[in-house]
Amino acid sequence: MRQTEKRENRRIEIADHAIRCFAEHGYAETSLRDIAEAAEINLGQLHYYFESKTDLILCTIRRYKTRFVGRLVDAMEQEGATKNRITSFIDLLIVAATRDAKIHRLWYDLRAQALFNPNLRAATSEIERDLENATSILLHLQQPEASRGTIHxxxxxxxxxxxxxxxxxxxxxxxxxxxxxxxMRHLLVVAIPNVKK
Known part of the structure; x- marks a missing residue:
């Protein structure tokens, strides 16, 4: 395995430890030392893989949110009736809001922090665009002519x-x-007349 690939794999391992720490305690209350301990490395090693706490949280939240958005899009692009695809979308939202609540709580924590940190703002804006694009796919299942304003x-x-x-x-x-x-059922199924029940 090439050195760059090994380094990237290790970054991902550390990011997976970091997401649990950040999700449990929040961005402000989680130190790099906490993450180093969770990943069983020292601070020097952590800084080899991530330049700063901001660098680490950006990698972490992008990794998690990219997978989350990907699952939402996959649910909507599966074959089958529109109602079934929307139901799959809702199921994923329920899991995210319940089983994975602490991780998604971190997303809102970062959005608040981004008001003060331009580096975080750039990343959260990028993820928000991805989430809005997923909303666009969802809405076009129901209303193919939906405008950009309606999607937003x-x-x-x-x-x-x-x-x-x-x-x-x-x-x-x-x-x-x-x-x-x-x-969600009321908003996305019952209230939309062209979704076959």
Whole structure:
């Protein structure tokens, strides 16, 4: 295996340790020392793979969000009835808002931090565009002529409901996402007349 490939694989291993630390304690409360301990390396080794905490969190969140967006897109591009594809999309959102709530909580933490850190802002904007593009695919299943403005408004609406679902999960009010599922079904299936039930 080439040296560059080995280095990249090690970066990914460290990023996977980092996501758990960041997800549990938040960006501000997680130190590079915490991550080095979780990855069982020293700080010098950590700095060999990542120049800074910002470099590490950018790698970490891009890796997780890219996989998440990929799963959403795959669900919508599968063969079958539109309703089934939308149901698969909703199922993925439920898992994200319940089982993976702490990881997605980190996403909102970073979006807040990005208001103060331009390096984070560039990355979060890129990921937001990917999420909005996934919303575009979803909406075009239902409304092929949907405008850019409608897509953006739908993205903001879904984002707000997802954030609320995280709050409900983490507070213990809706740990299984039942309320969130009802909301998503109403928004994405019941309220859309051209989705065959």
């Amino acid at each position: 408004q739908t993205f903001l609406l879904l984002d707000a409901h997802f954030f609320n679902a995280l709050q409900m999960t983490l507070s213990g009010e809706d740990p299984e996402g039942k309320r969130f599922r009802r909301t």
